[in-house]
Amino acid sequence: MKKEFTTSVPLSQVTVTDPFWGGYMELARTRIIPYQWEALNDRVPDAEPSHCIHNFKVAAGLEDGKFEGCVFQDSDLAKWLEGAAYSLVSHPDKELEATIDDVVDLMEKAQQPDGYLDTYYILNGMDKRWTNVRDNHEMYCAGHMLEAAVAYYQATGKDRMLKIMIRVVEHISSVFGPEEGKKKGYPGHEELELALVRLYQVTGDPKHLALAKYFIDQRGQQPLFFEEEAKVNGPAWEGPLGLKYYQAAQPVRDQQDADGHSVRAMYLYSGMASVAKETGDEELAAACRRLWESTTRRRMYITGAIGSSEYGEAFTYDYDLPNDMIYGETCAAIGLAMFARRMLELSPKGEYADVMERALYNGVISGLSLEGDRFFYVNPLEVVPEACEKDQRLHHVRYERQKWFGCACCPPNLARVTSSIGWYVYTQREDALFVNLYAASQCRVTLGGVPVTVSAEGNYPWEGTITLKVSAPSSFKSTLALRIPGWCRTWKLTRNGKAVEPALQDGYAMLDGDWNDGDTLVLDMDMPVERMQANPLVREDIGKQAVMRGPIVYCLEEIDNGKKLYEITLPREAGFTAKWEKDLLGGVVAIGSRGLRTVKSEEESGLYRFAAPIKREEVSLRWVPYYAWNNRGVGEMTVWVHSEEL
């Protein structure tokens, strides 16, 4: 394995004590997971039914009935299982474990003699299975269930679900593969690839890695499998995307741009990065870097949202980032964080952690209400409720989080990411520990042969001071690498009270030498309010600025600043203030500033007129974290604000 590769420190070795993320983990445990269990059992009043448990019970022969819901319905249960498993790591819970074991019973009973397990085809006709892998999500569901099985095994040591899923994998590898007589196909919705690598990391069985690699390398090869299928099943997707929708128009190593359905893309790229690392495949790693750059340097919102268009829930083209018509699916931002973590494992570069942080602190958790029981599927950066009501082009944009969705991929995805946040904080290799996020936490790792606990304390993201303490039975030699975030212009670092100026490498302050029990690092990052601007190629943001403080993107909401937020201009001298407000939105730093607002009389002087100076009046603006918008009722919101040029 290459020297630069790192490994994410697993959940079992990280205890998150962070007030910020700790709150979300608690929410996952006490609200999201129990609420979603009710949803999966169709017991949430006034919400669309899930049918998940119903389908498994019927497939297990325990209930009469037929398959209900989407073709990928099983995956909602899988993601919930995975999230519940993560929750058990930090908070063992016999009752929850028993619930999961009941589901495993259902899985066991539903599994077919040859290992097949997908309730859609078990209930709709086994003769049709594997006839439409482009659209019918069998491998997608298997991948999610496999991730759940790995997570549950890692959380509890119980291997019953894992064994079920290994049988599923063996069945799949009897159907697909390079050998003669097997189908030369690959998942229509990627996911199984990354799950197979996770399985391989548990089993060490090279067949599991090989199958992941096969799916990745076979994708987009001539003759195109999905075109062959289409000759029987008919075409799937009209319009300009074609097989790009599935990232399947050409081999992944030849793909230059992040194209098509953005969640599919992130899951594929995550699988590619994992395979590249496990196989040391530099060409595949280069493809990952290319697609990473396409995604994050030309096609990503400032919140870490991706997917500019509802059509295909997809990327469009470089720098096309409309703030109101965005898709920006919660799952896609989660996928971006997953991809980023794997890129960090390929090479520890601050750029990857910057994007991971951007997504997690903004565009991921914007999908979740502060109460934990309402969800956004689409995460716009600019909302005018009237426009969403009256303009069909915005029909996909909700201006209020929903209880559940008929296609409910996002809510359980939020459950699994919030309950596994500890997984994103640290990466390590033999000679170094990288601190990627500044969530308060304890990390138990072996460094220089010594079992070490590194504790991070602080009040991130609201304050920029982080204290890291080393606890070890003996001294050891290692590098502690502290990420200096892209948002941070100035910082100071002390080691046991003395200022140090360590070398900076790819965005990390590299502190090496010998470490002793009780050694303390204090990283003090200045966290002023910053005005941000977009690349001038982003047409939608020309003449506008956004406000950030630390990793947090702010927005203006109607409740604080009135209607017609687009009439506001941020003046050159903004006079920013930042203040902790414990009773606001669960406790946030709110920002105040000067603003200029077009006066009413300007609205009354005709539709088109001779250009003249526009009259504006001074107003006070109040900015709140974007992720927390729409927790105080319905109203306008905007991230990008018209601004005087500096």
Place this chain on the structure above:
Amino acid sequence: MKKEFTTSVPLSQVTVTDPFWGGYMELARTRIIPYQWEALNDRVPDAEPSHCIHNFKVAAGLEDGKFEGCVFQDSDLAKWLEGAAYSLVSHPDKELEATIDDVVDLMEKAQQPDGYLDTYYILNGMDKRWTNVRDNHEMYCAGHMLEAAVAYYQATGKDRMLKIMIRVVEHISSVFGPEEGKKKGYPGHEELELALVRLYQVTGDPKHLALAKYFIDQRGQQPLFFEEEAKVNGPAWEGPLGLKYYQAAQPVRDQQDADGHSVRAMYLYSGMASVAKETGDEELAAACRRLWESTTRRRMYITGAIGSSEYGEAFTYDYDLPNDMIYGETCAAIGLAMFARRMLELSPKGEYADVMERALYNGVISGLSLEGDRFFYVNPLEVVPEACEKDQRLHHVRYERQKWFGCACCPPNLARVTSSIGWYVYTQREDALFVNLYAASQCRVTLGGVPVTVSAEGNYPWEGTITLKVSAPSSFKSTLALRIPGWCRTWKLTRNGKAVEPALQDGYAMLDGDWNDGDTLVLDMDMPVERMQANPLVREDIGKQAVMRGPIVYCLEEIDNGKKLYEITLPREAGFTAKWEKDLLGGVVAIGSRGLRTVKSEEESGLYRFAAPIKREEVSLRWVPYYAWNNRGVGEMTVWVHSEEL
């Protein structure tokens, strides 16, 4: 009839000598009308077939076959007939007349014993006629054919087509009407209403006016006819528009906003204005004014385009005017000019003529190539070809005019408007002649009991000096009312060489008193280049300006100014120059100015960054008339340009 009502001076009394419009009339006569006759006969290579003549031949029993094309296919032929008839007024042509008479033969043979004439139902089953007036356009087709019949009668005195259409009207009034046993319906696509008033103006038969008034007043009455039909036929239009799409959700007198399909709306409002005038119905006139204001003060583009969304080809809501995703159908701008002319007849206000001029000189003729044989259906104000290719939200926007369309409403509509432009120039009443447009022309009218010819000379819209000469066998008393356009800030007027300062009334300079043969007025309007801005409620135009000179809206094209037009800023000191260029785009005044353009290095510094002054370099800009864009190949175009504030 109310004193303030005026009448448009008809085509037969106006000879257009204008180089600008004369060119379009000539194009209509020599290119558009012959080309479209070929299209209607399916003889244009590589263009979608029209099927119009085919359908009539089959309906007439002269050919075997079945109905082809859209349910409203007959209307394409009707609009062509109307345009051809107008052309005969200024340019008699026996061959064209014979062609039209051949069509009349077909109509005569196709007409059913009870007067019915619509090839769709004649060929698809007469038992189904009048079962779906909401969607199936029978009355729309009848209305267009009726307009053609009136125009042909007025052009030639031949009444055969008129008689055929009167029989159609009699049939329709046997099916629909307030009397017991008749259907309480009205057209799904308005058009017949305004056509019936034109018929009434020829026949003087009060039944014709009464039927128009019935259709207008019955529209939207409870129980809603289209809802009754839907109980049998099923719902038509999903989504937020509902029956607003048809302007049929409530009685027209109660409607507050210009809603729904924009062409339908314009044709309805035109019919309403005509009925209001002919019946002296002040309540209906007030409804027209309300809908006029909604359309032109809150929902119209600077080019006179209307219809902000492809969804329903419709209006959306106030001040929602996206420049790239616009629908802006050519037919809708034509409809707006039709509505404006009728509002002028209700009351001679410069506001109406301003909008009429705005539409005719910009958003109408932008639909037509300078060669006369390529057409835009959608008229965007901002185009990036790459975006149209890659963004499904722009799939309706062509960045190149097309040869023909499967649904080809716009091309023959352009034929009829360009060949009847003389109709829009003058309105009169007993005591006054209103000059609404400054197209060079001769107008023969009776004023103060004396037959008078008023000749307008000039080089409008490129020059602001207009010379009006009176020619009369004896002196007469009247008012000559010269419109002072909204675009004009300063002007001078002389009467027989002496400066005069006449009273200004509703945007018209009112010159009264006695007039003698040879009297001459010279109106000298300053025509500088003007920077325009939109109401600050138009979100899409915030921070932008547009350039106009006289009535002409200008744009930047890639061929003159390079790609990425959105990187251009119009500086405070623009240094505009205007120059006649006879070889450019058929002869136009082109505008030059200073510009600032974001430098390349700004594009290379990341997707999001700390706000800083943006580096720009000085460039020369060249502006051309918007209507003439895309006549020099494919490229970007924009009307609204980012601008330094004044």
